[in-house]
Every structure is written in structure tokens, then in C-alpha cells.
Amino acid sequence: xxxxxxxxxxxxxxxxxxxxxxxxxxxxxxxxxxxxxxxxxxxxxxxxxxxxxxxxxxxxxxxxxxxxxxxxxxxxxxxxxxxxxxxxxxxxxxxxxxxxxxxxxxxxxxxxxxx
Amino acid sequence: xxxxxxxxxxxxxxxxxxxxxxxxxxxxxxxxxxxxxxxxxxxxxxxxxxxxxxxxxxxxxxxxxxxxxxxxxxxxxxxxxxxxxxxxxxxxxxxxxxxxxxxxxxxxxxxxxxx
DNA sequence: TGCTTATATAATTATATGCCTATATACTAA
DNA sequence: TTAGTATATAGGCATATAATTATATAAGCA
Numbered sequence: 001x002x003x004x005x006x007x008x009x010x011x012x013x014x015x016x017x018x019x020x021x022x023x024x025x026x027x028x029x030x031x032x033x034x035x036x037x038x039x040x041x042x043x044x045x046x047x048x049x050x051x052x053x054x055x056x057x058x059x060x061x062x063x064x065x066x067x068x069x070x071x072x073x074x075x076x077x078x079x080x081x082x083x084x085x086x087x088x089x090x091x092x093x094x095x096x097x098x099x100x101x102x103x104x105x106x107x108x109x110x111x112x113x114x115x
Numbered sequence: 116x117x118x119x120x121x122x123x124x125x126x127x128x129x130x131x132x133x134x135x136x137x138x139x140x141x142x143x144x145x146x147x148x149x150x151x152x153x154x155x156x157x158x159x160x161x162x163x164x165x166x167x168x169x170x171x172x173x174x175x176x177x178x179x180x181x182x183x184x185x186x187x188x189x190x191x192x193x194x195x196x197x198x199x200x201x202x203x204x205x206x207x208x209x210x211x212x213x214x215x216x217x218x219x220x221x222x223x224x225x226x227x228x229x230x
Numbered sequence: 231t232g233c234t235t236a237t238a239t240a241a242t243t244a245t246a247t248g249c250c251t252a253t254a255t256a257c258t259a260a
Numbered sequence: 261t262t263a264g265t266a267t268a269t270a271g272g273c274a275t276a277t278a279a280t281t282a283t284a285t286a287a288g289c290a
Contacts, residue, residue: 152236153237153238154235167237168238187237188235188236189237
């Protein structure tokens with residue numbers, strides 16, 4: 001740790017557990033670069049809307065991501081105020097960018113959020 | 116990522132899932148500074164020996180930690196050759212040191228491994 | 231050899247997880 | 261208000277997880 005407070009093992013474990021799922025980890029890696037709404041994740045993961053919603057909810061419940069309603073859509077983004085934010089970022093920086101998912105989304109005309 | 120290969124989302128998720136357990140995460144934080152054997156973890160976590168063994172086994176199975184027999188004991192340590200080693204290290208550096216567990220162990224005369 | 235200690239494995243049980251379908255809620259626009 | 265789209269929630273089911281107890285394996289030593 002360089003010039004930062006260590007977070008508790010408990011809080012870190014809670015965050016890491018959520019990150020230990022392939023779908024959520026990919027969502028987080030995408031959110032590191034782009035805000036997204038649920039319907040975009042549904043497209044990307046080819047998964048039912050309730051399944052996506054539940055993944056998103058778990059991350060929102062512990063404060064890992066935050067939501068912002070934009071008209072009909074609810075746009076999700078990483079929560080920089082989350083206590084484990086720095087740890088999450090350092091993990092995400094070890095992972096490959098997921099731009100192909102965004103490009104695919106745009107190609108299909110399904111991209112919603114604008115940043 | 117600075118001058119390193121990104122690891123796959125899949126492999127990262129597998130590692131993070133194991134790290135998402137409080138007991139294993141604490142073990143890893145300890146192993147970041149000290150090699151340990153199973154019987155030391157049993158002391159530290161006040162948990163049955165088979166439970167400790169199973170946690171250790173899961174981490175060993177994916178290559179996250181490695182073992183080395185030393186007489187009667189099997190000493191475990193972080194595996195620097197593990198593909199997600201750098202990611203793991205950056206996570207562990209966000210966590211508080213666990214020296215108190217080692218000190219407690221020494222105080223009880225239960226410290227085994229010597230480094 | 232036989233006893234002790236350390237560790238691993240097997241079987242069981244309770245709980246957690248992740249997916250689905252069905253349904254409810256909330257906003258937009260006609 | 262009514263229809264359409266986006267999202268959330270509830271309930272069910274199959275699988276995964278983490279703990280336990282009982283037992284097996286392996287090394288050290290008398």
C-alpha cells in the first residue's frame with residue numbers, strides 16, 4: 001500500500017466475491033470505460049433481463065456501482081466513492097479491455113448511454 | 116496495465132472467486148509475508164483441520180499457492196509463477212498486514228515454518 | 231514394528247448462488 | 261388513459277460451497 005488506508009479483509013472479501021463471477025467481472029471491466037444500462041448488458045451477455053438485473057443489484061447493494069436514471073433507462077457506473085474502489089480498479093487494470101462488446105452493441109444499433 | 120499482459124477474464128474470475136472468501140483471503144494475506152503449514156492455519160482460524168485443508172487445496176488446485184514438504188509438515192507459499200500472481204499481489208497490498216496472527220502463533224509456541 | 235503427529239480425502243448436510251419464468255413497477259409517448 | 265419499453269422483484273429449481281465427522285495416508289521417532 002502506498003499512501004492509502006488498507007481496507008478490511010471483510011469488506012475486501014465481499015467485493016472480491018462479487019468480482020469472482022465471470023459475468024459480473026466482465027460488466028465491471030466494461031463499466032471501467034463506459035457507463036451502461038441493463039438492456040445493453042442483456043444484449044452483450046445474451047442472458048435474461050432478470051438475470052442481468054440481479055447481477056447489477058448485488059453490485060449496487062454493496063455500493064460497488066451506482067445508478068442514475070436517464071429517462072426510460074437507468075444507467076450504471078462504477079462508484080468512485082466505494083471503499084474498495086482503488087482495489088477494484090487495480091484488479092480491472094489487469095484485465096483486457098472489452099471494447100469489442102461496445103463495438104458489437106453499436107453495430108447492432110443497441111447502444112443507449114452516451115458519455 | 117503497464118507493460119504487462121492482461122490475463123483473461125475467465126482466469127481472473129476463477130482466482131477472484133477463491134479470494135472472495137474471508138478465510139482464504141486472510142490466508143493469502145498471511146502467505147504474502149510468511150510461508151505457513153496447515154496446522155498453523157488451524158490454530159489461527161480456530162477451524163477444523165479438514166476445513167483448512169480444503170481451503171488450501173482449492174488454492175493449490177488452480178496453482179495460486181504451492182506446497183513444499185518439510186519433514187512432517189507441508190509448507191504452503193504463494194506461487195509467483197501463477198498467471199494471476201501480479202493481480203493477486205495488487206489486491207493483497209490493499210489489505211492490512213496480518214502480523215498479529217503470526218505473533219499470536221509464536222506466543223502460543225505453535226509457529227512451525229522458518230523462513 | 232507400533233505410536234504419534236500432520237495432512238488429505240470421503241461422505242454428509244445446510245446454505246448460497248445463479249439461472250429461469252411470471253409478474254409488478256416506472257417512465258415515455260400517442 | 262392506454263400501449264410500449266425498461267427495469268425490478270418473487271418464486272422455483274439445479275448446482276456450488278463450506279462446514280462437519282470419520283477415515284486414510286504419510287512422515288518421524290521410540
